Amino acid sequence: MTRMTSPQFCLICGDSADSLHFGALSCRACAAFFRRKVAGRRNIFRRCDRQCKVDTGMRKLCASCRYDKCLKVGMRESAVLSRLAQKNQNYKKPSGSPEECEPSTSTSGSILENLQNAYQKLEEARRKAFNITHDSVPQSSNYKRMNEVFYEDIKLVVENLVSTLQCPDISKEQQKLLHVHFLVPFILLEGGYKSTNSELFYLPSGDYIDETRIAEYYQNPDDLNDKSGEAAAEVFRPYWKLNRQTLKMHLDDVQLDLPELLFVTALVFYDYGLQDQTDDCIEMCKRMRSQILEELTDYEKNVRINDDHSYRVGQIIMVLQAIQRTVNMVHETREISLVYNLYERHSSIFETIKD
């Protein structure tokens, strides 16, 4: 704005001025000095009595006086972008070099890392609960056993996995909504994952159901008193057919690895478009999904050697559609309410965990 023909001088050191920098006419050197000091945010050790003369020759001598003069002639700390960046917690360090490829899995506090830890704990708890040792051989199982397993397993999933999925600033009711909606798709998803490439269906206990011989196992209730057994069997009866048609086919196709399974798990959890979901909860889920997708793409780019990570991400996200279809088919059978009954029996767990 002040474009004068006369030569101008740096208001700090008197050197020939470059242009306006951070709100004051200055040379590039003083501008760079000011930027570094602001960005560095370190205290400037004062070694003088504030009387230093700052000029071209002396400007190196006293940083504190030079900085004072910068402020005095009108430079504003807020004009340094990297200063703003620090106020903005979301700002990442820009990667100058193109070959920069820090795998973001190592980022502490990442969603994946949390989930990996939680899942490890879950598997550990399962080993204990179901007496799985490293040399135990998977056994053919039946529906009664399956019911017992899931009855026990839902407890473990809630304790170890669900409880670690953060829901910042969300009411307990809404959290519970997410929890309730999470369990069925998770059971479907994880079951399909563990049974990838197999004709058998693997339970969380490590045992399996041979789907080709389902009929004989199903007519084998030797304990008629156990109502919950029948209930769960009812719930999971339609599962086989539906699952094979939709979800299992997808999962066998996509061949998820464990981190990918966990990303999909998290996406399933932070679902939105649910009935009775509040706007706040939807916003939170959007934010979380955005973060998860970001981490997933980082994972595909940097950790897996896949060249075409976009394609891979697309394939993985398509699993969500398959899950959605399967869940909806299960819902249509109306027997899903029984699962919620199972959930209700454990709901005290939520109450104690979410204090």
Added chain:
Amino acid sequence: MTRMTSPQFCLICGDSADSLHFGALSCRACAAFFRRKVAGRRNIFRRCDRQCKVDTGMRKLCASCRYDKCLKVGMRESAVLSRLAQKNQNYKKPSGSPEECEPSTSTSGSILENLQNAYQKLEEARRKAFNITHDSVPQSSNYKRMNEVFYEDIKLVVENLVSTLQCPDISKEQQKLLHVHFLVPFILLEGGYKSTNSELFYLPSGDYIDETRIAEYYQNPDDLNDKSGEAAAEVFRPYWKLNRQTLKMHLDDVQLDLPELLFVTALVFYDYGLQDQTDDCIEMCKRMRSQILEELTDYEKNVRINDDHSYRVGQIIMVLQAIQRTVNMVHETREISLVYNLYERHSSIFETIKD
């Protein structure tokens, strides 16, 4: 048309707005920013978690969030360089880097190209059928009119769009299965797409329904003889609430452009996991989906300037889940069978086309 005397503000940064730019009210700076980013076709390095607030002070801080916001408030990439493109059909985008990839849209025989042609024909047919001229102004419409529009439109969709979607080596019954399953999600998807960023719901005829005043329009049947009118109104009644909850929210978020809409459309068509779908048909759909996903990733890499195309692809594929949920909710109302009745009336069209 909306020339208000009150001062207007840039929808991106809140600065005082200049005028419409590339489809959105914005200041000159944001307009220039958007133009440069699109025209430059260089990747925007994302250094944040997508949560940056873009305002006058911060707008310089995060280019990727600023760009996202441009898209979100309605700026269209296609509006940049549109003049040049019109003047010179052979206009090539400036290639910043020598190894600039050839945009795959030009690939002859691609799925996208076929769909773009088909969709253009469909829109052309709609203009003729619904008497849309370049100077016709959208009218508020009602349910009776909506029914007429969809009754007519399904015919046009089948003739112009569905008929061009190839199903190699598939029996007519299976093709019909795909066609029938396609119509509802397509109507939902395209309606949501055309109504992006609007509170109104736009019909294929160009007219709109004002959802806030739905009740008064719904109780307005002046022709009780027209059974199909009532039928379709019944079908689409639950649509409004469900759609707003799930699909519309996604679509407003993702801001698909036309090619992306068409990719999603194709993915919806080549669905698998459908009841009564044969293995052959499933195999075909898998192949087609794979090809579509490939083309979509190419498109995101080469045509759109998005830095992390993986993230974009993931976002887009998530729309499939939202569609799936909405379709299933519509199915649950059981009124969907009426749509199939509408379909049946036109089924002769299939018979003549697929010889």
Added chain:
DNA sequence: TATTATAGGTCAAAGGTCCA
């Protein structure tokens, strides 16, 4: 033909990175 709205082009100013 003049006007208006919105597109594209240009360039100095400003910020950032890198290295000796």
Added chain:
DNA sequence: CTGGACCTTTGACCTATAAT
């Protein structure tokens, strides 16, 4: 840590063009 070379982005200002 410093200074300065060098690069990229920004936004004010200007011109171009299509529709009216």
